[in-house]
Structure formats: C-alpha cells, structure tokens
Amino acid sequence: MNPAAPSNSFTHALYRKAEIRAIEAAAIADLPAGELMRAAGKAASELVQTKFTPRDGAILILAGPGDNGGDALETGQLLAARGYTVDIALCADSLLYSAAANLSLQQARASRATFISLEQILENQAPAYALVIDGLFGIGLSRAITADSVFGQLIQHINQLAEKFAIPILALDVPSGLDADTGQVIGPQGVAIEANTTLSFIADKVGLHTAAGRDYAGRVLIDSLGVADNHFPPPSGILSHAAMFAGLLPARRLDSHKGSYGEVMVIGGAHGMMGAAILAASAALYCGAGRVYVGFIDAAPAYDAQHPELMCRMAAELDFSKACVVIGPGLGNSELTASLLARALQQAPYVVIDADALNLIASSAPLRALLLARSQSLKSSIMTPHPLEAARLLGISTAQVQADRWQAALDLASQFQATIILKGAGSIIATSQQPLCINTSGNPALASGGTGDVLAGVCGALLAQQMAANDAARMAVWLHGCAADQLVEHACDAIGLTASELIPAIRNCLNQQQKKHSKPQRFQPLSK
Ligand SMILES: NC(=O)C1=CN([C@@H]2O[C@H](COP(=O)(O)OP(=O)(O)OC[C@H]3O[C@@H](n4cnc5c(N)ncnc54)[C@H](OP(=O)(O)O)[C@@H]3O)[C@@H](O)[C@H]2O)[C@H](O)CC1
Numbered sequence: 001m002n003p004a005a006p007s008n009s010f011t012h013a014l015y016r017k018a019e020i021r022a023i024e025a026a027a028i029a030d031l032p033a034g035e036l037m038r039a040a041g042k043a044a045s046e047l048v049q050t051k052f053t054p055r056d057g058a059i060l061i062l063a064g065p066g067d068n069g070g071d072a073l074e075t076g077q078l079l080a081a082r083g084y085t086v087d088i089a090l091c092a093d094s095l096l097y098s099a100a101a102n103l104s105l106q107q108a109r110a111s112r113a114t115f116i117s118l119e120q121i122l123e124n125q126a127p128a129y130a131l132v133i134d135g136l137f138g139i140g141l142s143r144a145i146t147a148d149s150v151f152g153q154l155i156q157h158i159n160q161l162a163e164k165f166a167i168p169i170l171a172l173d174v175p176s177g178l179d180a181d182t183g184q185v186i187g188p189q190g191v192a193i194e195a196n197t198t199l200s201f202i203a204d205k206v207g208l209h210t211a212a213g214r215d216y217a218g219r220v221l222i223d224s225l226g227v228a229d230n231h232f233p234p235p236s237g238i239l240s241h242a243a244m245f246a247g248l249l250p251a252r253r254l255d256s257h258k259g260s261y262g263e264v265m266v267i268g269g270a271h272g273m274m275g276a277a278i279l280a281a282s283a284a285l286y287c288g289a290g291r292v293y294v295g296f297i298d299a300a301p302a303y304d305a306q307h308p309e310l311m312c313r314m315a316a317e318l319d320f321s322k323a324c325v326v327i328g329p330g331l332g333n334s335e336l337t338a339s340l341l342a343r344a345l346q347q348a349p350y351v352v353i354d355a356d357a358l359n360l361i362a363s364s365a366p367l368r369a370l371l372l373a374r375s376q377s378l379k380s381s382i383m384t385p386h387p388l389e390a391a392r393l394l395g396i397s398t399a400q401v402q403a404d405r406w407q408a409a410l411d412l413a414s415q416f417q418a419t420i421i422l423k424g425a426g427s428i429i430a431t432s433q434q435p436l437c438i439n440t441s442g443n444p445a446l447a448s449g450g451t452g453d454v455l456a457g458v459c460g461a462l463l464a465q466q467m468a469a470n471d472a473a474r475m476a477v478w479l480h481g482c483a484a485d486q487l488v489e490h491a492c493d494a495i496g497l498t499a500s501e502l503i504p505a506i507r508n509c510l511n512q513q514q515k516k517h518s519k520p521q522r523f524q525p526l527s528k
C-alpha cells in the first residue's frame with residue numbers, strides 16, 4: 001500500500017470532495033490512463049490479503065455505476081487471480097462506464113470471479129460470505145440512496161446480513177450513501193453502508209471523521225495511490241494527534257509559583273446549577289491553573305468541600321482584568337448575567353464562552369459587538385457550542401448545522417472572530433486563519449451532563465497558562481476525549497461515565513503527554 005498521502009506533515013491532512021477532485025485531475029494528467037484505478041485495486045486487494053484473509057469463505061464485491069465500481073472490479077479481478085473465491089454483483093449499466101472502469105470490468109469478466117445478479121443477493125438470507133467489499137458509490141454520489149430504491153434495498157440487506165452473520169464490510173473510498181464532505185447520510189430517507197473499515201483513496205476526507213461518518217466508516221485507512229506530493233495543496237483541515245501537542249505547555253521551571261500558571265475565574269453556577277461551575281473550576285484546577293475562583297451568580301457557598309482549593313466568591317466581586325474567564329456553566333439568563341458577560345468580554349485577556357453565555361451572545365447584538373472588538377485588541381476568545389447553541393448563534397436550525405458541521409464551524413469562526421469548538425461526534429475546532437481540526441479522541445461515554453462544563457474548564461486552564469487559543473482548544477478537546485477513552489478501556493466501560501470522574505483522568509492524560517516530551521531529569525537517584 002502507498003502510505004497515507006503523501007509526507008509526514010500531511011499524514012493527518014483532510015480534504016473536501018472538490019479538493020480531492022482537483023488533486024485527482026492534476027495527478028491523472030501525469031499518469032498513464034487507468035493508473036489510479038489500478039493502484040486502488042492493488043491497495044484494496046493487498047489490504048484484504050494482509051488484514052482480512054478470508055480464505056475460508058467467498059468475497060462479495062458490489063460494483064456501482066461509477067469509478068468507485070471500477071475500483072471494486074479491479075479489486076475483484078486481482079483477488080480472483082490470487083485464488084480467492086469472488087462473487088461480483090455488477091450494479092451498473094456498463095455502457096456508461098469510463099474507459100478505466102470498462103477495462104477493469106473486462107479483466108474481471110475474464111477472471112475466475114463469478115458474476116451474480118442483485119436478485120441472487122437479495123434472495124439469499126444466509127450467505128457464506130467472509131467479506132463484503134462496497135464499491136457502489138464514492139465521492140460521485142450526488143443524491144440520496146432512498147430506502148425503497150434498488151440500491152437502497154441492497155444496502156439495507158447487506159447491512160442486516162453483515163450484522164446478523166458478523167460479516168465484515170470493507171468500503172472503498174467512502175461507505176456508499178455517506179457524503180464524504182459532511183459525514184451525513186445523504187437525504188432524509190437515505191441509507192448508507194455501515195462499514196467496519198474504509199480504505200479511502202488519494203487522501204483522507206472530512207466526512208469520514210465527523211457527524212455520522214465515524215459510525216459508518218469504521219476504521220479509516222488511507223492510500224495515496226502514489227499521487228506525487230506536489231499535487232497536494234495545503235490541507236483545509238487536519239485530524240488531531242498526540243504529536244501536535246508536544247511542547248505546547250512548557251515544562252515547569254523549578255523557580256516558579258502559583259502566579260506563574262495563571263488565574264481562572266469560572267462565572268456561572270446560578271441557583272440549582274452550582275455544580276456546573278464547580279465542575280468547570282475543578283477541571284481548571286486539575287489542568288494546572290495556578291489559582292481558580294468560582295464566581296457564583298445568586299449565592300456563593302463558603303467553600304467547596306471536595307475541592308477546598310477553589311475560591312468561592314460572588315461573581316460581581318471578581319476583577320477580570322488579569323484572568324482567564326470561563327463564563328457560562330450554569331450561568332442562566334438574566335440582566336446580571338448579561339452584564340457580567342459584557343464585563344468579561346471587555347476586560348478579560350482570555351475568555352472561554354460556554355453554555356448560557358453562548359445563548360446570551362446569540363440574542364444580543366451589543367454582546368456580539370463586544371466579542372468582535374476582542375479580536376481587534378488581540379484578546380483570546382474560545383467558544384464551545386454544541387449543535388443547538390451553534391444553530392442559535394448562526395440563526396439556523398440544528399439540522400442545518402449538522403448537515404454540514406465543517407461549514408458551520410467555519411461560519412462561526414468568521415462571524416465571531418473567535419476559536420470555535422463545535423462539539424459532537426468528531427468535534428471540530430475552527431479559527432478563521434488556520435486549517436480546521438477534527439478531534440480523533442473520545443467516545444459516546446461523554447454523552448452525559450457536565451462533560452461540557454469540564455471541557456470549558458480545561459480550555460480555561462490551558463489559556464491561563466499562556467497557550468494560544470487555537471492550540472488550547474485543540475488540546476483541551478483531545479485531552480477530554482483521551483480521558484474518556486482511557487476510562488472506558490480501563491475503568492468503567494461505555495455506560496455511566498460521570499463528568500467528575502473525567503477530571504482526574506484528564507490530569508493523567510495531560511501529565512502523560514508532558515512526560516513524553518519533557519527534558520530528562522537533572523538529578524538521577526544514585527543507584528545503591
Ligand atoms: N477517476 C479516477 O481516476 C479515480 C477514481 N477513483 C474512484 O472513483 C470514485 C469517484 O468516481 P465517480 O465515477 O465520479 O463517482 P461514483 O463512483 O461515486 O459514482 C458516480 C455514479 O453514481 C451515479 N449516482 C450518484 N448518486 C446516485 C444515486 N443516489 N443513485 C443512483 N446513482 C447515483 C452517478 O450518476 P449521475 O446521474 O449522478 O451522473 C454516476 O453514474 C472515487 O470515489 C474513487 O472510488 C479512485 O480514487 C481511483 C482513481
């Protein structure tokens with residue numbers, strides 16, 4: 001296989017369909033006809049040999065009407081030549097095939113593969129397949145595959161059989177039915193292949209990593225098909241990975257004190273929602289902020305018994321002028337909260353705007369103006385909307401946000417001139433200047449109350465320790481997800497993770513990350 005496209009700096013690059021088309025067009029001009037399809041078939045057949053090895057059962061290949069079908073036919077004829085039992089369902093009018101796909105079809109027909117009809121597949125309720133290869137549609141899918149269409153019935157049948165008989169599905173390029181840009185199944189009545197593995201060609205695609213993309217694509221592998229480096233423009237997005245965060249938080253100097261690590265003030269915790277502010281503040285504490293205050297709205301407790309280090313005050317008493325203000329967790333909506341938000345936006349060098357504070361901004365033009373003014377005075381702002389909050393901020397519906405999360409994140413970043421964390425499966429971190437980033441850590445155990453408050457607190461701690469807003473946002477989301485992954489793997493499994501448990505796990509992840517990249521100790525203990 002050709003390694004992920006094309007050099008180290010691009011290993012985690014993400015592109016949209018139009019960019020992939022442009023790369024493909026530039027590459028084709030340099031190459032003999034059909035070369036990319038041959039490379040796709042070679043990559044897929046090698047992957048089957050090395051990772052699936054289904055010698056004891058037949059392989060079913062679904063070949064659709066475009067070049068994705070051509071890739072599948074090429075894969076099929078290569079596997080047949082290597083001695084696999086291959087059934088091919090040709091779901092296409094071959095007269096409409098491109099020259100490259102036609103050549104692959106001729107070779108497949110001349111091979112030992114058996115061509116079977118759609119009816120044979122649909123009637124067969126207990127197939128002895130060891131693997132299904134999905135080459136129905138790739139990036140050329142232009143409209144919904146509706147459940148009642150022939151393709152729709154085929155896809156649903158394959159998904160059901162795969163689940164019932166534990167048959168793995170390898171999708172070529174994109175799981176058929178999924179939009180490679182948005183990560184959504186196309187159309188309200190649309191269906192898509194639920195793959196275990198997706199082997200994507202030329203470069204990685206945004207839609208395989210956000211929204212429903214992760215559920216449909218399974219494990220994602222990339223093969224560049226040998227396309228030369230110079231055909232790849234700078235990526236418009238990247239996937240987060242551990243190495244990105246190396247050195248972002250400098251090693252602690254021996255000659256340092258609590259004042260060296262910044263001050264976080266969490267503003268929120270109105271009556272009935274005090275826990276939200278305490279969660280955010282505890283997360284800031286565990287992520288290394290030097291001093292952490294909680295500024296309550298209605299009444300402040302004398303102290304927090306679980307974390308007596310937190311300084312509990314009334315929000316109105318706090319001076320924001322040197323702090324990182326995390327405003328929103330349990331804030332509520334009142335004249336007082338709006339005036340606190342206005343003061344934070346004007347005074348604080350760093351702000352993290354979460355939850356109710358986002359809703360206040362969505363409904364107030366003066367608050368928006370104060371937020372925009374921050375970017376001109378080089379003050380850092382991170383906003384952490386979930387899809388509903390993002391929808392309010394953009395004045396659209398949640399469904400519209402989810403229909404293209406990438407675009408929604410970009411729109412938020414440019415409208416509010418802030419660093420955006422658009423939460424949800426495959427959280428997106430966006431600024432208007434740098435490539436967007438899709439987070440790769442985390443799991444559905446995070447879908448519980450309070451985890452968003454924790455994330456806001458982590459952002460606050462990193463900002464307070466002088467990290468640039470975009471780095472802080474990317475790293476906070478990544479740590480938050482890593483902590484959930486570690487807990488699910490080693491402690492609590494997928495159900496019942498609480499936001500409180502997440503906090504010490506985030507501290508572990510942060511320290512592990514720091515240790516990996518820190519300088520060796522000056523003094524080693526003397527051996528006895
Ligand atoms: N070109 C190359 O060298 C390489 C391409 N690769 C693979 O090619 C696909 C993209 O191929 P393309 O032919 O552009 O698109 P698809 O195979 O995804 O499918 C297009 C055909 O599907 C029809 N279509 C679209 N939507 C539907 C639908 N809902 N129901 C039925 N039919 C649909 C479409 O018909 P139109 O009427 O819309 O024209 C086309 O007939 C890419 O994903 C790669 O797998 C490789 O990268 C190798 C190099």
Ligand SMILES: [K+]
Pocket residue numbers: 068134135136137138171172173174175176
């Ligand atoms: K496919």
